[in-house]
Amino acid sequence: MMEGTVGAYEADDIRGLVDRILRELGNPEPPLRLPEVRQLLALDLKYYSLSNPTLLQEVAHRMKVAGKQVIARPTILIDVIKKANLSALWIPDGNRILIDQQVPDAKKRWIEAHEVGHSFIPWHKDFLFGDDQYTLDPNCHANVEAEANFAAARLLFLQGRFACEARDVEITFKSIQNLAKRYGNTITTTLWRTVEERDGETPAFGMVSAHPHHDDIGRDPGGKDVRYFIRSPAFRTRFPGITQEFCWNFLRASAGRARRGPIFDGTVVLTDANGVRHEFAIECFCNHHAILTYAVHRRPAPLITPVK
Incomplete structure (x- = not known):
């Protein structure tokens, strides 16, 4: 699947829309209650089953755009x-x-927020249900999905509030778990936001991957070892040569065999775009579903002086 991007103008517009929603909700404390968001936006939520498609057939039969029925055969939606x-x-x-009732409960909150994002971003209706050459372009669809993810993150992590709170604590997997619980989100999405938003000026990366010693933990359905490789803005700029393959190979060589809990806690030395070596603190944690890795810049690596 293509990786979409969110343009600067679109990001500003989405932040403004989220600001208005949170303001109309009275600037709530975490965790954000999505039923209140849906009530504000007059959104209805239903769960469907592909094994019992009655709801989908009913929705498809009633679907209209500009007063015209858009699906002649209801089973097309299925x-x-x-x-x-x-x-x-x-x-x-x-x-x-509409959300598939087979989706694991832990993922439903993010998926719901993603669809809420589609609903309040005004240009998404045209893109999702248009049929011209531009709206059908795969790059366009990837960008629309990235924008909905951006909107979901701004909502669930209450705009910049999460980043402010994350900067006030030392980041370990224990503190990430505490922040996840406080905001009502998964550890994976909390790790993602920590890497990307806690401090954009500090190089940091995160990774969600398989367990190098247990094939039944974390492997992508397509067989890939790494599901997500997340980088802070500073890491993208200063360490463009550090790839997910490099980080996966480091994990394979360094990780312990535990099926749950910490499997590595130490340092790794990475070389930046100017050839300067830097020391990163790195921690890897198994939550039984995947390996979560968090690494953050600590200092320039000490010079090694050869002994004469």
């Missing part, structure tokens, strides 16, 4: 969901969010 392997979708007609 075919689209299966072909695209969708877990959820937002239907503008009726302002309804």
